[in-house]
Amino acid sequence: MKKNIILLSCLIWAGYGKAQNHNDSISTQGIQEVILIKSNTLAKKEAKPLGSIDEYLQKSNQVDMIRRGAYAWEPIINNMTTERTLVTIDGMRIFGACTDKMDPITSYVEVSNLSSAKITSGQQGSCHGTTIGGAINLERNKNSFGEQKWKVYLNTGFESVNQQKIWGGSLQFKNKQWYNDTNFMFRDAHNYKAGGGIEIPYSQYKKMNLSQTLGYKLNDNNLVEASVIYDKATHVGYPALPMDVSLAEAIIGSVQHKYNNKEGKLQSWETKIYYNNITHRMDDTQRPAVPIHMDMPGWSTTYGYYSKANANWGKHQILGNISGFFNRSLADMTMYPNQSSEKLMYMLTWPDVHTLNQALYLEDTFTINDNSNLKANVSFTFHQNKVNNTMGIESLQIFYPEMKEQKSRGLKSIAVQYNHQFKNIETGFGMGYGERAPSVSEGYGFYLFNSMEKYDYIGNPYLKNEESLEGNLYVRWKNQSVSLQLNASYFNIRNYIVGEVIPGLVPMTIGGLGVKKTTALDRVYILNIGLNSEIKINPHFKWIGQISYNDGRDKQQQILPYISPLRYRTSLSYHQQSISSELSLTGNAAKNKFNPKYGESNTADYAIIGFNIGYQFLWKAQKLDIKTGVENILDTNYTTFSDWNKIPRPGRNFFINLNYSY
Numbered sequence: 001m002k003k004n005i006i007l008l009s010c011l012i013w014a015g016y017g018k019a020q021n022h023n024d025s026i027s028t029q030g031i032q033e034v035i036l037i038k039s040n041t042l043a044k045k046e047a048k049p050l051g052s053i054d055e056y057l058q059k060s061n062q063v064d065m066i067r068r069g070a071y072a073w074e075p076i077i078n079n080m081t082t083e084r085t086l087v088t089i090d091g092m093r094i095f096g097a098c099t100d101k102m103d104p105i106t107s108y109v110e111v112s113n114l115s116s117a118k119i120t121s122g123q124q125g126s127c128h129g130t131t132i133g134g135a136i137n138l139e140r141n142k143n144s145f146g147e148q149k150w151k152v153y154l155n156t157g158f159e160s161v162n163q164q165k166i167w168g169g170s171l172q173f174k175n176k177q178w179y180n181d182t183n184f185m186f187r188d189a190h191n192y193k194a195g196g197g198i199e200i201p202y203s204q205y206k207k208m209n210l211s212q213t214l215g216y217k218l219n220d221n222n223l224v225e226a227s228v229i230y231d232k233a234t235h236v237g238y239p240a241l242p243m244d245v246s247l248a249e250a251i252i253g254s255v256q257h258k259y260n261n262k263e264g265k266l267q268s269w270e271t272k273i274y275y276n277n278i279t280h281r282m283d284d285t286q287r288p289a290v291p292i293h294m295d296m297p298g299w300s301t302t303y304g305y306y307s308k309a310n311a312n313w314g315k316h317q318i319l320g321n322i323s324g325f326f327n328r329s330l331a332d333m334t335m336y337p338n339q340s341s342e343k344l345m346y347m348l349t350w351p352d353v354h355t356l357n358q359a360l361y362l363e364d365t366f367t368i369n370d371n372s373n374l375k376a377n378v379s380f381t382f383h384q385n386k387v388n389n390t391m392g393i394e395s396l397q398i399f400y401p402e403m404k405e406q407k408s409r410g411l412k413s414i415a416v417q418y419n420h421q422f423k424n425i426e427t428g429f430g431m432g433y434g435e436r437a438p439s440v441s442e443g444y445g446f447y448l449f450n451s452m453e454k455y456d457y458i459g460n461p462y463l464k465n466e467e468s469l470e471g472n473l474y475v476r477w478k479n480q481s482v483s484l485q486l487n488a489s490y491f492n493i494r495n496y497i498v499g500e501v502i503p504g505l506v507p508m509t510i511g512g513l514g515v516k517k518t519t520a521l522d523r524v525y526i527l528n529i530g531l532n533s534e535i536k537i538n539p540h541f542k543w544i545g546q547i548s549y550n551d552g553r554d555k556q557q558q559i560l561p562y563i564s565p566l567r568y569r570t571s572l573s574y575h576q577q578s579i580s581s582e583l584s585l586t587g588n589a590a591k592n593k594f595n596p597k598y599g600e601s602n603t604a605d606y607a608i609i610g611f612n613i614g615y616q617f618l619w620k621a622q623k624l625d626i627k628t629g630v631e632n633i634l635d636t637n638y639t640t641f642s643d644w645n646k647i648p649r650p651g652r653n654f655f656i657n658l659n660y661s662y
């Protein structure tokens, strides 16, 4: 049955074998978090059903968000940023088109077209590509065939803190041969107000998302599906950056064939080809007193495929995935001097870099006995970068005279995970090793301004692969009403890529402190410990608590960038038939351990309180969910360690979400 209209719920489980595998794509083991984004049965429990994807992801104990404004936050997994993590949409690789990370992949989808976000730690997430820190796979709505039926959903919402208006709708059809899901969502937000009623200039945005999925059943075991997402954000402000965005546009399309046979040895086989194109235009015309006006557009185009099969062979559950993609990243900058007699200045900031990637992934889950299993996965990836622009090569050759236009790498990954269950106790531990290639910016970026550090960055085509050795474990104790889980992961990373000041160079950006080039720290380590608890006090009341501790240092014991201070979240929820309600507390301890080298400084602790209440009306086939609440009740003015340039977060916010379906 197709589920729709947005809801909320955050399930955390230590996936134990196939029994808890609630969908058919990847088998789950080890520590995995699933954030459900859409599901009818859960909708009325969701705190804010029409919240952004960023707000949903923020609930995870393993994910943090770097914020440069109100829009398009950058998810970091296990304290590792975009380059070290992997975000995919239904297994598709997509690369942002912004040299300043204004457009993480998560900014190109909407809650209306996703069913869940699956978060995996370290090499457990390597199925769809190379990663160091882990992966997030955003899963699209699941559709099915069945008795002929139309279904309509309408959503609307309002938030007081930024006058955000939300409209959405979805039309679904299914019969025995076809299914169709068309949905759209539109958001329009003004500047938000931080605690104390202080307006944050340049924090507005507009976003529109359209999505269409069409499925056709060939026979009982085979179907084909075509899907397209069009997303367009305009007039997006980035208060922490010197520029805004006039256009961020994505078109994401795919066609896939799926074979399913639960009884057979070959249980599923899914083959997809996909294409996506992203256009990004930065805009400084809204800012007062810009010393030199700049145009900085970027483009990213990706063609890719994967073919993934799942087979059952005695005690072995085998998964194989062959995948590949080709990406083209191009960005440039034109500076317009105030005196029109002076010449325009033109630079290629991403010099038309072509990336070719071909990977083979194999995974085997071996059932040792009723209580334990062992999972092993291995992958090999061929990765090649080519700079396809003579001017781009010549620019980089100023810094690297010997540089070649092309560079190929082999990237390996291997991991093992053991899981055991004894009475109420589940345990698991694992080890892994993985490598990643430098990103386009790290390898070939040319004068990319980092407004947190205030340095221009030059890429480094000679960077070695980053290599990570990791260990993880979890222990979970559970009975009918109480669940307690402890997770820990430890990463020992070689050639950890960071920036290093090149003395004596003048930055291109006015107001910049200097120029850095990407280089690597010999060896670093990162430790993450999380504790999750859930207590069902009685059939109506439930208490949830999460706390996480993180550390990350280099060989000299200097702290790494974006290491979270102690953070926590706790909530008490009430649920009875049509009524649901929740009181929550979220906070961070002070961040006193920081490294000024990476533009970081001391950040005070904070704690904010939220409350929401919802009611569901039912009239035969019609349903109306009303959810209302207030976030940051005390109107606290606060900022977190991952808010660029200490832009304060939103103050008190009243919201209302309405979801209607028939």
Ligand SMILES: [Cu+2]
Pocket (backbone or CB within 6 Å): 098, 099, 100, 101, 102, 103, 245, 280, 281, 282
């Ligand atoms: Cu940008």
